[in-house]
Amino acid sequence: MPAFANRMKSMEKSAAIIRKLFGAMNNKDIISFGGGAIARESLPIDLIREITQDILQKDTRGVEALSYGPVMGIADLREVVVEELLAPKGVVANPENVMIINGGLEAMNLMCQVFIDPGDVILVESPTFVHSAEIFDMFQAKCIPVDMDADGMVMDDLEAKIIAHKPKMIYAIPTFQNPTGRTYSRERRYQLAQLGSRYDVVILEDDPYRDIRYSGEELPPIKHFDQTGHTVMANSFSKIFSPGSRLGYVLASDDIIEKLADAKTATNSHTAMLPQIICAEFFKRGHYHAHHERLCDIHRERRDAMIQAVDTHFPKGTKRTYPDGGLFTWVELPGGINTTELLIEACSNPEVGVSYVAGEGFFKEGKGKGSNCMRLSFGAVTPEQIAFGIERLGKLIHSKLEHQSLMKTG
Amino acid sequence: MPAFANRMKSMEKSAAIIRKLFGAMNNKDIISFGGGAIARESLPIDLIREITQDILQKDTRGVEALSYGPVMGIADLREVVVEELLAPKGVVANPENVMIINGGLEAMNLMCQVFIDPGDVILVESPTFVHSAEIFDMFQAKCIPVDMDADGMVMDDLEAKIIAHKPKMIYAIPTFQNPTGRTYSRERRYQLAQLGSRYDVVILEDDPYRDIRYSGEELPPIKHFDQTGHTVMANSFSKIFSPGSRLGYVLASDDIIEKLADAKTATNSHTAMLPQIICAEFFKRGHYHAHHERLCDIHRERRDAMIQAVDTHFPKGTKRTYPDGGLFTWVELPGGINTTELLIEACSNPEVGVSYVAGEGFFKEGKGKGSNCMRLSFGAVTPEQIAFGIERLGKLIHSKLEHQSLMKTG
Numbered sequence: 121m122p123a124f125a126n127r128m129k130s131m132e133k134s135a136a137i138i139r140k141l142f143g144a145m146n147n148k149d150i151i152s153f154g155g156g157a158i159a160r161e162s163l164p165i166d167l168i169r170e171i172t173q174d175i176l177q178k179d180t181r182g183v184e185a186l187s188y189g190p191v192m193g194i195a196d197l198r199e200v201v202v203e204e205l206l207a208p209k210g211v212v213a214n215p216e217n218v219m220i221i222n223g224g225l226e227a228m229n230l231m232c233q234v235f236i237d238p239g240d241v242i243l244v245e246s247p248t249f250v251h252s253a254e255i256f257d258m259f260q261a262k263c264i265p266v267d268m269d270a271d272g273m274v275m276d277d278l279e280a281k282i283i284a285h286k287p288k289m290i291y292a293i294p295t296f297q298n299p300t301g302r303t304y305s306r307e308r309r310y311q312l313a314q315l316g317s318r319y320d321v322v323i324l325e326d327d328p329y330r331d332i333r334y335s336g337e338e339l340p341p342i343k344h345f346d347q348t349g350h351t352v353m354a355n356s357f358s359k360i361f362s363p364g365s366r367l368g369y370v371l372a373s374d375d376i377i378e379k380l381a382d383a384k385t386a387t388n389s390h391t392a393m394l395p396q397i398i399c400a401e402f403f404k405r406g407h408y409h410a411h412h413e414r415l416c417d418i419h420r421e422r423r424d425a426m427i428q429a430v431d432t433h434f435p436k437g438t439k440r441t442y443p444d445g446g447l448f449t450w451v452e453l454p455g456g457i458n459t460t461e462l463l464i465e466a467c468s469n470p471e472v473g474v475s476y477v478a479g480e481g482f483f484k485e486g487k488g489k490g491s492n493c494m495r496l497s498f499g500a501v502t503p504e505q506i507a508f509g510i511e512r513l514g515k516l517i518h519s520k521l522e523h524q525s526l527m528k529t530g
Numbered sequence: 531m532p533a534f535a536n537r538m539k540s541m542e543k544s545a546a547i548i549r550k551l552f553g554a555m556n557n558k559d560i561i562s563f564g565g566g567a568i569a570r571e572s573l574p575i576d577l578i579r580e581i582t583q584d585i586l587q588k589d590t591r592g593v594e595a596l597s598y599g600p601v602m603g604i605a606d607l608r609e610v611v612v613e614e615l616l617a618p619k620g621v622v623a624n625p626e627n628v629m630i631i632n633g634g635l636e637a638m639n640l641m642c643q644v645f646i647d648p649g650d651v652i653l654v655e656s657p658t659f660v661h662s663a664e665i666f667d668m669f670q671a672k673c674i675p676v677d678m679d680a681d682g683m684v685m686d687d688l689e690a691k692i693i694a695h696k697p698k699m700i701y702a703i704p705t706f707q708n709p710t711g712r713t714y715s716r717e718r719r720y721q722l723a724q725l726g727s728r729y730d731v732v733i734l735e736d737d738p739y740r741d742i743r744y745s746g747e748e749l750p751p752i753k754h755f756d757q758t759g760h761t762v763m764a765n766s767f768s769k770i771f772s773p774g775s776r777l778g779y780v781l782a783s784d785d786i787i788e789k790l791a792d793a794k795t796a797t798n799s800h801t802a803m804l805p806q807i808i809c810a811e812f813f814k815r816g817h818y819h820a821h822h823e824r825l826c827d828i829h830r831e832r833r834d835a836m837i838q839a840v841d842t843h844f845p846k847g848t849k850r851t852y853p854d855g856g857l858f859t860w861v862e863l864p865g866g867i868n869t870t871e872l873l874i875e876a877c878s879n880p881e882v883g884v885s886y887v888a889g890e891g892f893f894k895e896g897k898g899k900g901s902n903c904m905r906l907s908f909g910a911v912t913p914e915q916i917a918f919g920i921e922r923l924g925k926l927i928h929s930k931l932e933h934q935s936l937m938k939t940g
Binding site: 157358 | 531532534535536537538541545548549565567573575578579582583586587588592593594595596597598599631632635636639643644645647650664665698699730731732759760768772773774775776777783785786789792795796797799800801802803804805808
């Protein structure tokens with residue numbers, strides 16, 4: 121067979137991580153803290169059925185729903201994005217600058233199509249989202265990690281790396297970050313936008329968790345502070361509507377959005393019409409507000425259950441983040457426990473039967489960084505499953521620590 | 531702003547053609563023979579509404595339809611592809627080798643991700659499908675056209691170009707080709723599969739029109755003759771079900787399908803779930819057979835109307851193809867008429883009010899090749915619109931010829 125393209129080689133490692141991750145998620149016998157899905161209880165099935173029944177008629181939107189559509193996405197969904205999702209967050213935008221895409225992740229692929237030649241540098245958070253990193257690898261970008269603290273990327277480290285590496289792009293998840301659940305402070309958001317403008321670097325702001333905030337103070341997106349068009353915002357309907365609909369959007373300045381539309385045309389022409397129309401109608405009929413409240417209530421309860429369970433059952437010396445929204449908490453274990461090895465036992469031992477995502481895969485540094493960390497997702501598990509699963513996982517961790525201490529003493 | 535990637539430069543010309551093409555399609559005041567859509571009258575809206583109502587329930591497939599799904603696509607739709615669309619055509623396949631994608635075109639993007647480094651050669655038909663050519667340009671492939679006759683690619687020319695250019699891939703639309711409507715003979719299909727195996731070149735068989743055959747003899751796909759896994763088949767549900775659903779599939783050998791799945795993961799994770807489930811149910815409930823018959827009846831009538839109108843209204847010396855299926859006839863005009871210039875007048879003159887796709891854009895040779903040709907699509911226009919529009923277009927062509935002959939005499 122002819123040789124695969126070079127990009128397939130450069131993505132091999134991250135592709136293997138992703139495959140393993142998805143494999144573990146599909147095992148029905150275990151409690152999964154692995155995936156990034158929202159609560160199935162929060163999916164608005166009945167409303168969607170009602171809307172679908174109305175629109176799938178010849179004299180309503182049935183023909184439109186089943187026909188070819190515009191590459192940019194349907195006009196009313198782009199207006200919904202501008203009026204209901206961007207304006208309330210302090211982002212003034214024109215629907216002409218918004219493109220509907222096949223899930224938020226597609227923005228990362230399209231942005232690479234538009235900007236990344238092999239060898240170009242992308243600065244990423246440390247740790248960063250594995251799925252986006254896989255895309256950057258496929259485009260043969262050189263990913264360089266930037267230090268993070270509780271307020272986001274550390275600006276001194278970022279600026280030094282901009283000067284040293286002349287990146288094309290900086291990739292940031294500023295709100296309830298994946299995997300850490302951390303949120304950038306207002307000041308860091310402002311500074312990041314400024315650095316993009318000053319050094320002529322594109323800021324790719326990936327903000328899919330922003331709209332499920334259930335405690336703490338609302339903060340404006342980085343894009344709010346962008347005066348020069350250097351910030352491009354990617355977002356998703358997967359967390360606020362439904363992941364299976366594969367709907368997302370990207371907001372960019374005129375010259376960039378035109379190129380993104382060309383890349384989208386050359387990827388899959390346009391996003392499926394029926395999900396777009398259902399989603400637009402969902403907002404236009406005024407269902408979002410009550411749905412959003414319910415969504416936040418469900419996930420707040422799960423966050424609380426997760427934090428309480430970790431604090432109760434994990435050993436002394438454990439560090440964890442406290443997210444004000446989103447789906448993840450990030451845990452650092454004491455005592456040099458390797459979470460990749462632990463995961464094998466947690467999944468395969470029927471007395472544990474729990475999965476999570478091991479920390480190592482989120483670090484572009486390699487060399488075992490993050491090997492004592494794990495991402496715990498609480499979106500797709502009930503409070504009861506959280507209490508039960510985290511207790512079992514805690515017991516396993518305790519037994520490892522005891523074993524270690526016995527080995528040392530012995 | 532940072533520089534765009536080199537690939538955006540190499541796709542500029544084809545992107546401009548595509549943008550112009552889509553722009554003309556959206557003008558509601560003209561009769562469009564431009565797009566590649568099926569008859570809106572053939573969209574199974576009522577059946578889809580009924581199915582959707584059934585599946586969007588908590589206790590049926592509602593949760594599945596709105597949740598994340600597998601990168602390969604849902605199992606039952608892949609089984610439908612194998613049992614109802616491949617087996618009857620003489621292609622024995624395993625569902626594990628079929629991936630559901632976001633429209634047939636996505637296969638071309640993913641195949642380039644997997645195989646094409648900048649500068650790699652792809653042999654294409656002359657003329658070839660502009661939309662795929664745009665993708666090949668985005669991946670900085672070098673597209674080299676191969677001569678075509680009424681039976682498909684000319685094998686001597688193809689073999690000579692394989693030897694001379696060592697291509698990674700050969701791109702062919704063997705059935706009711708876009709733009710010519712031509713169909714490869716059985717012999718050529720066999721030979722193409724053999725050449726792929728012998729010279730270790732991937733054959734990318736793009737076959738979206740195959741299933742709307744309404745006259746002539748059924749022929750096996752190239753993939754039927756493939757003994758070595760060198761042929762990869764791309765297909766679409768856009769012509770046999772609904773274009774707005776953005777559903778397609780790709781069939782490839784084990785090693786290639788694994789890489790395609792990695793590329794799909796790094797493009798948009800997976801295809802939207804609701805359209806997949808609706809489509810699978812459509813087949814599983816046995817609706818396809820009657821729908822297919824109706825689809826063929828509608829398009830046969832339109833093909834007949836188009837051929838009759840062209841034969842009646844276009845000048846002596848016009849050549850046109852006679853497709854046994856699909857959506858296109860290809861016309862060569864006599865007298866050196868430039869169809870790109872003609873199109874401007876056909877669209878803008880309210881006494882004509884007709885659009886089509888000018889021939890030049892389909893030829894990778896450039897240098898004005900195909901400048902007397904046009905692709906006429908008869909899928910999305912009624913027999914009445916065809917008769918009316920082609921008569922007007924014919925008159926315009928006649929007037930141009932008369933003007934030319936006056937200029938010569940004068």
